[in-house]
Amino acid sequence: MMERISLKVNIGGVELKNPVMPASGTFGVESADYLDCRKLGAILPKSFTLNPQQGNPPPRVVETSCGMLNAVGIQNKGLEYFINVTLPFFETFDTPVIASVSAYSEEDFKTIIRELNKTKTALIELNISCPNLKEGGKAFGTSAEETYKIVKAAKSVSEIPLITKLSPNVTDITEIALAAESAGSDAVSLINTFLGMAIDINTMRPKLGNITGGLSGPAIKPLALRMVWQVAQKVKIPVIGIGGIASGADAIEFLLAGATAVQIGTSSFAEPNIMERIISEIEDYMREKNISDIHEIIGGLKIG
Amino acid sequence: MRSGVVLANESIGGGYHHMIVNCPKIAEEIKDGQIVHIRVKDGYEPLLRRPFSVYLYDKKAGTIEFVYAIKGVGTEMMKSFKPGDEIDLLGPTGKSYTLKEGAKKIVLLGRGVGIASIISLGASAADKGIQVEAILSGKSPEKVFGGKALQSPTTTVNEVYDIDGTSDVENVMKILRRTQEEGGIDQIFVCGSKRLGQLAYDFANEHNIEGYVSLEERMACGIGVCHVCVCKTTKGYQTVCKDGPVFPLAEVYG
Ligand SMILES: Cc1cc2nc3c(=O)[nH]c(=O)nc-3n(C[C@H](O)[C@H](O)[C@H](O)COP(=O)(O)OP(=O)(O)OC[C@H]3O[C@@H](n4cnc5c(N)ncnc54)[C@H](O)[C@@H]3O)c2cc1C
Ligand SMILES: Cc1cc2nc3c(=O)[nH]c(=O)nc-3n(C[C@H](O)[C@H](O)[C@H](O)COP(=O)(O)O)c2cc1C
Ligand code: FES
Numbered sequence: 213m214m215e216r217i218s219l220k221v222n223i224g225g226v227e228l229k230n231p232v233m234p235a236s237g238t239f240g241v242e243s244a245d246y247l248d249c250r251k252l253g254a255i256l257p258k259s260f261t262l263n264p265q266q267g268n269p270p271p272r273v274v275e276t277s278c279g280m281l282n283a284v285g286i287q288n289k290g291l292e293y294f295i296n297v298t299l300p301f302f303e304t305f306d307t308p309v310i311a312s313v314s315a316y317s318e319e320d321f322k323t324i325i326r327e328l329n330k331t332k333t334a335l336i337e338l339n340i341s342c343p344n345l346k347e348g349g350k351a352f353g354t355s356a357e358e359t360y361k362i363v364k365a366a367k368s369v370s371e372i373p374l375i376t377k378l379s380p381n382v383t384d385i386t387e388i389a390l391a392a393e394s395a396g397s398d399a400v401s402l403i404n405t406f407l408g409m410a411i412d413i414n415t416m417r418p419k420l421g422n423i424t425g426g427l428s429g430p431a432i433k434p435l436a437l438r439m440v441w442q443v444a445q446k447v448k449i450p451v452i453g454i455g456g457i458a459s460g461a462d463a464i465e466f467l468l469a470g471a472t473a474v475q476i477g478t479s480s481f482a483e484p485n486i487m488e489r490i491i492s493e494i495e496d497y498m499r500e501k502n503i504s505d506i507h508e509i510i511g512g513l514k515i516g
Numbered sequence: 517m518r519s520g521v522v523l524a525n526e527s528i529g530g531g532y533h534h535m536i537v538n539c540p541k542i543a544e545e546i547k548d549g550q551i552v553h554i555r556v557k558d559g560y561e562p563l564l565r566r567p568f569s570v571y572l573y574d575k576k577a578g579t580i581e582f583v584y585a586i587k588g589v590g591t592e593m594m595k596s597f598k599p600g601d602e603i604d605l606l607g608p609t610g611k612s613y614t615l616k617e618g619a620k621k622i623v624l625l626g627r628g629v630g631i632a633s634i635i636s637l638g639a640s641a642a643d644k645g646i647q648v649e650a651i652l653s654g655k656s657p658e659k660v661f662g663g664k665a666l667q668s669p670t671t672t673v674n675e676v677y678d679i680d681g682t683s684d685v686e687n688v689m690k691i692l693r694r695t696q697e698e699g700g701i702d703q704i705f706v707c708g709s710k711r712l713g714q715l716a717y718d719f720a721n722e723h724n725i726e727g728y729v730s731l732e733e734r735m736a737c738g739i740g741v742c743h744v745c746v747c748k749t750t751k752g753y754q755t756v757c758k759d760g761p762v763f764p765l766a767e768v769y770g
Contacts (some may be wrong), residue, residue: 237742240740242741272734273736278561278563279563280563458560482555482565
């Protein structure tokens with residue numbers, strides 16, 4: 213008999229019972245009706261902004277080959293609602309809660325973080341990479357300099373460890389990751405969605421109300437995996453892999469490429485309890501390979 | 517997620533299929549006007565579930581029924597579901613239609629495949645002895661269904677078509693006026709057409725009648741977390757899968 217296997221990982225000093233968590237924007241209080249939140253490595257609800265915002269005009273979704281485009285534009289009820297409703301709801305599950313924060317200025321980021329400091333939020337994910345915000349479209353996260361400035365500012369007020377979420381819509385994602393690291397980010401998560409579009413040839417109009425939207429789902433997995441692998445080689449802080457993960461095998465690929473944890477987004481739509489399946493598939497893999505600690509997989513890619 | 521077993525899945529003409537599924541859990545929970553999200557196929561193509569109204573249900577038998585129009589990849593695949601096939605269902609989700617306490621007469625307005633949304637409500641109302649005036653609209657007779665399922669001593673079914681002009685706003689308005697004159701309408705329920713929705717709203721407004729509309733939007737999660745399925749309402753963008761699909765007419769047209 214093999215000793216008990218451990219899936220525990222650590223992100224910025226916070227211990228997670230396993231490396232599997234939701235990707236922001238694809239998980240909410242309603243998800244708790246479909247899966248056991250206690251089983252997750254962390255809970256990560258939708259990004260919120262300082263004030264409530266309406267988001268983009270519909271249609272907001274287009275299905276594509278093995279993927280989808282979305283242009284939600286961070287419709288959310290704002291910081292206050294997060295602190296008073298969302299957070300208390302998820303705190304009952306004995307699983308660390310990560311707050312995904314989006315903002316339009318350094319000041320807004322700081323204001324939100326100061327309020328979160330007073331809560332039991334375990335980690336903060338800075339969403340500087342949403343492609344669907346008009347102002348954020350020039351997303352801070354597409355420039356190394358801006359990324360450095362924002363993360364530095366956030367770090368200067370935060371008592372909570374920070375994860376910086378990176379955009380793939382850049383020439384060299386490792387530069388942005390390094391900027392986040394040198395500004396003091398405790399981890400990086402990647403990737404947010406790829407900016408894309410779709411056109412209805414009958415009406416000759418864009419299929420999305422916002423014209424462009426973010427591509428997610430299995431279609432982006434190879435791109436995401438490559439970026440995670442590149443970043444993991446460059447930074448010393450933990451990397452959280454995101455993009456098209458739909459099975460334990462997919463998650464293990466990201467771990468092998470150097471991710472310490474993974475987030476599951478679009479795949480939860482068709483299968484709302486897919487994260488539980490992914491966790492048990494990782495365990496099965498470890499048993500099969502006689503691996504007792506998940507750290508034996510993380511960064512375990514063999515080349516040459 | 518629930519698993520269901522297909523009992524029947526047949527063409528009923530007009531490009532529609534009628535499917536009966538055994539799924540006692542959904543049958544037990546379902547309320548009129550709610551939706552169920554069908555995973556057409558495992559794997560990534562299509563990636564997302566497809567939302568459908570539950571056309572009829574039988575709580576005792578544990579069955580639910582759908583009428584679906586063949587539109588694209590997903591519904592094309594659904595055509596090949598055979599009796600005995602196990603299918604993956606999510607739901608029921610969303611707000612249902614509610615019959616007002618003490619309602620004596622209601623109007624149902626459905627067009628095209630939107631008719632699927634209002635039939636079970638008509639059946640529930642008839643069971644309660646409520647008088648039902650149903651107006652079922654479509655391009656041509658093949659495009660209208662559900663009349664039989666509504667048959668009851670207290671129900672009148674009006675089928676109206678584009679080909680003979682009976683589906684015109686004027687004619688539908690005439691039926692509404694007559695129904696109102698024969699004794700007050702307590703509630704109006706509409707699905708399947710913006711034009712009919714507007715008409716129902718105007719009429720309901722004029723006569724101070726409570727009215728509801730069921731809307732459609734493209735969906736992803738189906739449970740209210742992703743916010744892709746929103747429609748514009750007087751309360752801002754609301755999700756069709758969770759806040760809807762049934763909304764007060766005034767929230768949508770007001
Ligand atoms: C609340 C709700 C209830 C519904 N109830 C029923 C029902 O009872 N019976 C039924 O047949 N259909 C119903 N629909 C519509 C049904 O979900 C779509 O027709 C189906 O998803 C199409 O899938 P597909 O893969 O065949 O088409 P796709 O290949 O995805 O699309 C084919 C074409 O249909 C259009 N389309 C697809 N989905 C929608 C939609 N939701 N609204 C408008 N246009 C769409 C696309 O733009 C495209 O042009 C309902 C939709 C909603 C949101
Ligand atoms: C509908 C939708 C909404 C999203 N909203 C957010 C968001 O609010 N904040 C954020 O950081 N990422 C958001 N994302 C991006 C995801 O968190 C994730 O980075 C991306 O979808 C790639 O992962 P996936 O392929 O597993 O979905 C959203 C994605 C989708 C599909
Ligand atoms: S489909 Fe996700 S909120 Fe409605």
